[in-house]
Structure formats: C-alpha cells, structure tokens
Amino acid sequence: MQETVIEAGRSEKYYWQDLWRFKELLFILALRDITVKYKQTFVGVAWAIFRPVLTVAVFVFAFDKVAKIENKSDIPLQIIIFTGVIFWNFFATSFQQVSNSITGNANLVSKVYFPRLLMPLSSVAVPLLDFIVGFIVMVPFLMYKGYPPTLNIIFVPFFLVLSFFAAFSLGVIFASLNVQFRDFQQLVPLIVQYGFFVCPIAYPIATIQELSWYPIYQWINPLAGIIEGFRWCLIPNYQYFQWDTIIPSIIFITITTTLSVIFFRKRENSFVDYI
Amino acid sequence: MAVIEAENISKKYIIDHIKGNAKGNTLREIITDNLKNLFTKKEDDEVSHEDFWALKGVSFKIEQGDRVGIIGSNGAGKSTLLKILSRITEPTEGKISIKGRVASLLEVGTGFHPELSGRENIFLNGAILGMKRQEIKQHFDAIVDFAGVEKFLDTPVKRYSSGMYVRLGFAISAHLEPEIMVVDEVLAVGDAEFQRKCLGKMKDASTSGRTILFVSHNLTAVQGLCNKAMFMQKGQLIEMGETNHVLATYLSHVQKTALESWWLTPEEAPGNDKVRLKSIKLIPEYLHNQKHIDVRTPFKVQIEVWNMMDNVNLNLSLHLNSLTGECIFNIGTESKPFEKGIIHAECEIPADFLNDGSYSISFMVVKDTSNAIYNFEEALIFEIEDYREGTSWYGKWPGYVRPKINFPIAQLELESIS
Numbered sequence: 001m002q003e004t005v006i007e008a009g010r011s012e013k014y015y016w017q018d019l020w021r022f023k024e025l026l027f028i029l030a031l032r033d034i035t036v037k038y039k040q041t042f043v044g045v046a047w048a049i050f051r052p053v054l055t056v057a058v059f060v061f062a063f064d065k066v067a068k069i070e071n072k073s074d075i076p077l078q079i080i081i082f083t084g085v086i087f088w089n090f091f092a093t094s095f096q097q098v099s100n101s102i103t104g105n106a107n108l109v110s111k112v113y114f115p116r117l118l119m120p121l122s123s124v125a126v127p128l129l130d131f132i133v134g135f136i137v138m139v140p141f142l143m144y145k146g147y148p149p150t151l152n153i154i155f156v157p158f159f160l161v162l163s164f165f166a167a168f169s170l171g172v173i174f175a176s177l178n179v180q181f182r183d184f185q186q187l188v189p190l191i192v193q194y195g196f197f198v199c200p201i202a203y204p205i206a207t208i209q210e211l212s213w214y215p216i217y218q219w220i221n222p223l224a225g226i227i228e229g230f231r232w233c234l235i236p237n238y239q240y241f242q243w244d245t246i247i248p249s250i251i252f253i254t255i256t257t258t259l260s261v262i263f264f265r266k267r268e269n270s271f272v273d274y275i
Numbered sequence: 276m277a278v279i280e281a282e283n284i285s286k287k288y289i290i291d292h293i294k295g296n297a298k299g300n301t302l303r304e305i306i307t308d309n310l311k312n313l314f315t316k317k318e319d320d321e322v323s324h325e326d327f328w329a330l331k332g333v334s335f336k337i338e339q340g341d342r343v344g345i346i347g348s349n350g351a352g353k354s355t356l357l358k359i360l361s362r363i364t365e366p367t368e369g370k371i372s373i374k375g376r377v378a379s380l381l382e383v384g385t386g387f388h389p390e391l392s393g394r395e396n397i398f399l400n401g402a403i404l405g406m407k408r409q410e411i412k413q414h415f416d417a418i419v420d421f422a423g424v425e426k427f428l429d430t431p432v433k434r435y436s437s438g439m440y441v442r443l444g445f446a447i448s449a450h451l452e453p454e455i456m457v458v459d460e461v462l463a464v465g466d467a468e469f470q471r472k473c474l475g476k477m478k479d480a481s482t483s484g485r486t487i488l489f490v491s492h493n494l495t496a497v498q499g500l501c502n503k504a505m506f507m508q509k510g511q512l513i514e515m516g517e518t519n520h521v522l523a524t525y526l527s528h529v530q531k532t533a534l535e536s537w538w539l540t541p542e543e544a545p546g547n548d549k550v551r552l553k554s555i556k557l558i559p560e561y562l563h564n565q566k567h568i569d570v571r572t573p574f575k576v577q578i579e580v581w582n583m584m585d586n587v588n589l590n591l592s593l594h595l596n597s598l599t600g601e602c603i604f605n606i607g608t609e610s611k612p613f614e615k616g617i618i619h620a621e622c623e624i625p626a627d628f629l630n631d632g633s634y635s636i637s638f639m640v641v642k643d644t645s646n647a648i649y650n651f652e653e654a655l656i657f658e659i660e661d662y663r664e665g666t667s668w669y670g671k672w673p674g675y676v677r678p679k680i681n682f683p684i685a686q687l688e689l690e691s692i693s
Contacts (some may be wrong), residue, residue, distance in 0.1 A: 028402040113362035181302040
C-alpha cells in the first residue's frame, strides 16, 4: 500500500519523483489544452496551417515588397521569413502559454495537489502541435522554391529543445510572478512584440552580421543563434551559421532554466495563498 | 490499523498589518515603498507581521474504516486541516503519515472545463482526482448512469444545467476507489434528493472498508454518517471520539455564547475590507417576568455593520438555522443606497413562532441584490426554551416552528353511533 508522509519541506525531497508519478496528468492537461483550442472552430487544426501561412504572406508583403529590406544573404527573403516565423511562433506562443499557465489553472491550484510544474510543462502542447503542423507545410514550400532540405534536418529537434527551454525558463519566471502580481501579464505581449524585431526573424542575420556591435548581440541574444541553427537545418548550403555561435546560447539557457526552476519551486508552495 | 497518524500539526500564516505610510503588497506599493525607504530613514511605517496559527499542535489517529466527521465553527481550522491532508499546502510543523491513496473532494467537478464535453470532462476530472485512465474506462458507464447524463455526453458542459453539472461532478468522485476520502461540505450543494443520494453513496463507500473524513456544518449528516467525530476550535483539537459524545461537547460549547457580541474597532471585528460586523444583538421583549427566551417571547435581532464602501446598494440577507445546520428561513431587507458608515438593521421574530431548541443566525451583506460581499456565519447562537400549557404531554415537541395557527375543533351534531 502506498504510504505518504506529509511534513514541512518534505515535498522538496520527493518532488521529481512525484512529477514522474503524475505524468499521466501531464498528457491529460496537454490534451485538454489542444481540444479546447480548436473547439467550436469550423476548420479545426487547419488553423495551425492558415495562421503561419497568412503571417508569412503579410510579412513578405511588408518587408520584401513594401519596405524592401536589403537582403545581404544569397537566400530569398520569403524563405528567411518563413523559417523565421515558424520558429518564432513556437517560441512566442510557448512563452505566452507558460506565463499564463498558473493563473489560467487557478481552480486547480486551490483544490488539488500535484506538482505545479506540470502546468507550465503541459501548456507547451499547443505551440508544439502548431509547430509540427507548420513545419509539415513548410518543407514542401522549401522544395518548391528549389531548396530541398538536406540531412541537416535531423538536427531540428535539437534546436527545438533549445528554444523550448528558452521559452520555458522565461515563461516560468513570469508564471510565478503573475500569481501575485498580474502586472507581468501585461508585459508578456510587449516582450513578444519587441522580440520579433530584435531577433533576426523577418530579416537575414547577414544584414546585421557586419555591424560593429554584432559580437555583443550574439552573446546577449541567445535566440539569434538558435534561429540561425534552425535555418541551417532546413536551408541547403546555409553559410551564416557556425556551431560555435550556439555555445553562448546553450550556456545562457542552461543557467536561466536552472534558476527559473529554482525560483518556481521556491514560490510554488505559496501559490495557493496568493492566487 | 491506523491509516492516518498526525503528530503535532501546526500551520502558520503571516498576516501583514500596515502602519503609517507603507500601503501593502501589490507590485506598485512594494516598489514605491522600497524607493521611499532608499531616500528616507527607516521609520515606524514598516509593515508589521503577525503570526496567525490556523492550526496549533493537532495530533490524532484515524483507524481504517473510520468515518470521521470534523466539526467546529468557522475559523476553527477544519479547512486548513483538509488542505494539509490533501497536500494543497504544507504544514509549518509536524508530521502526518498516511497509508493508502487519498482522494480529496474539496468541491464538485474540480477542473471541469466548460468547453469540453461531458465525456471529455469525465476523463479530465478523473485524472485530476488521481484516477488512472484504465480505472476511469472501467467505471465510465456507471458514472454516466449515476449522473443520468447519457443523452448529453457529447454536449459541452457549459450547456449543462447546474444540476447536471453537479451530478456529473459527484458521480465521478463517487466512483473513485481510494482508501481514504477527504470530503468538504460537498453536500451543501444540490437538492434534498441529491444530498440523500450522496450520503447513501458515502455510506456504501465506508462499508467497503474505506476511511472517510468529512467536514460539515450539518450535524445531522455527521451524526448519520460518522462513527467518530473531531471537534475543533481556534486551530486546536478539543475532542475526538465517538460521534454522539463529541456532538454533545460541541453543543455545550457553542451554547455558552451570549445574546450579543460586539466589537470596539473594525480592525478586530470579523469581516473583510468592505464590511465588518460591529454588533449583533438579540433583544427579547420579556413578558410576565421571564428570565429566558421561550416560545412565547417575541424578540428582535439587531445587526450593526461597518460599511467601508461609498455609494453602494446594499441589503442584508438573514438565515436562521437550526443547530444541525438546516435553514429554517431566509429573509432579506430591501436594498438601499449606502455611504461609508454604520448600517443598522432589525428583524422582528414574532412570539409563538419558533419551536424550542438551539438556533443560529448567519447573515450576508449583499451588494446590488446579487453579490454576497461577506457571509457572517453563525454570528449569533441562541436557545429558545420550552413553554407549554394545556397539555400533560412533556416529550420533545417536534418541528422547528411552533406557530399558533387557528386549529378549531368542534362538535358538529349529536348523533348516536351504534
């Protein structure tokens, strides 16, 4: 028979074990988010195709046709934007979902026990599904444009995991602060909006690579390296990515993830008192 | 075999009392306060912290198959204890060992998502309560049957009537098969028929060897369901033992309450930052040199409340309950606009209306005739003594009311019946 001991500070020791025990709930919560997202829609999951395609179309129109951004790379801007937007959508929606995961599940926090980390973890399901669908649309598009992906494509999961941790670590901090101070909820859309322009999503990195502050930029923006890595996986002969530029990103993300989980764990027990 | 063993459980909350200029703990206030402190010397405008012990040194043992009712007035620590047992919060001190799976039902339909269908919610809610997918599948038909929602399985629960919603929620929890069940006044919702069904289900569960912890204000339910009871007061366990014995202790404790309670300042009075109870009094109009209120005595219930809101429409809604928790009547004042200040209300209870027994008065302050701002539960407890004339029968007079209603009887015709 299962024996539980409840004691101050006890849950600390068994936290990760508990997290594993509750894995089934993780899937159920993820499934709930996905089902709810496409409930009462006519085309359902097809929205995951329309949304990125429409976004890309608008950006191509705005940046390529109207603003006529100077393209210093040898790759058509459409391809730069498509790959960038698919990646960015994953990062941005993951970050948004994770930040809202605790306050959005307030009814659960105050009524049942389970490791609270399940909520931010499960909330990534929706962006992940959207990413996979978008990715499936993107590959034929690349082939049609004359850029059939090479074997490098097997590294996509690696960069996906990196961007997951980037979004997760930032989101988890916002999620725990959000419980007490809803101010942080207001910041999230702003960060997503500014981030889109700060990162090389709608313009090639080649445009800024020659600028004098680029080496600093590379260090303080861990996402830039990941985006370039992602493009390297998909675009044949992509020459703007070097593996050593990903090292700062890995270090950065490892540190922030560790810190954010520690931060979350510290505040987790008081969620129920503030929510 | 003891399935739950609690040693010296305490739970501390820290309450901020704010003096001087410091305002509170929203982000803006924290930032401005800290900025101010940078430039000014630290003064007495600090936030002072007070420890509040919601539970203090509670120890008990519960044997397998026990059905334990937890009783006590509001703020006694019952809910805190349940929250600790269901691991929603941790105790500050002490240790509890539990043998077996615990399912806690602190509300009906925890985690129901309005957009999802009944079917999907059964799986979601089951998983949240700790059921394995396989178990849910196994009980699926029984759950649907118990709730009576076959026709609406694929309808989103947002279109359910509130009755269907509650029934489905309870049906899922009723088919949990944990060794230990922790139940918080789930029975407070639903109609009488449903409550009877719930009680029945809980009785079934206990006969199959399950341990049940049951918090309730409804003493009748506790008496009917539980073989043991715990009486808690101000965070401490006063008595634990055989139900009837503990109920007697509880009743004798609450009956000591005087006919009035009042507070000098709003800070110490019960309530929240919008309304606080200033005083509640029971003013009897004694006839014939009485010293106690009996069934013949008319009395007034006088309530005074501090209102901290400007320009609001308020009314009071008063519940008169029997001591076993059943509502005898509910009456509301008219809704009127009020400014900050003291609100005074008086309710007249006529003579020859209530039966003898113990009663409690709870009342709510209601805004715009629909939003309850605060519910002052068991604000006053009083007793009405028996008085009867013209009868030589002295058993307990049944019923909650004993109205003097015309009930003439007469001889109609003289007839010889043979």
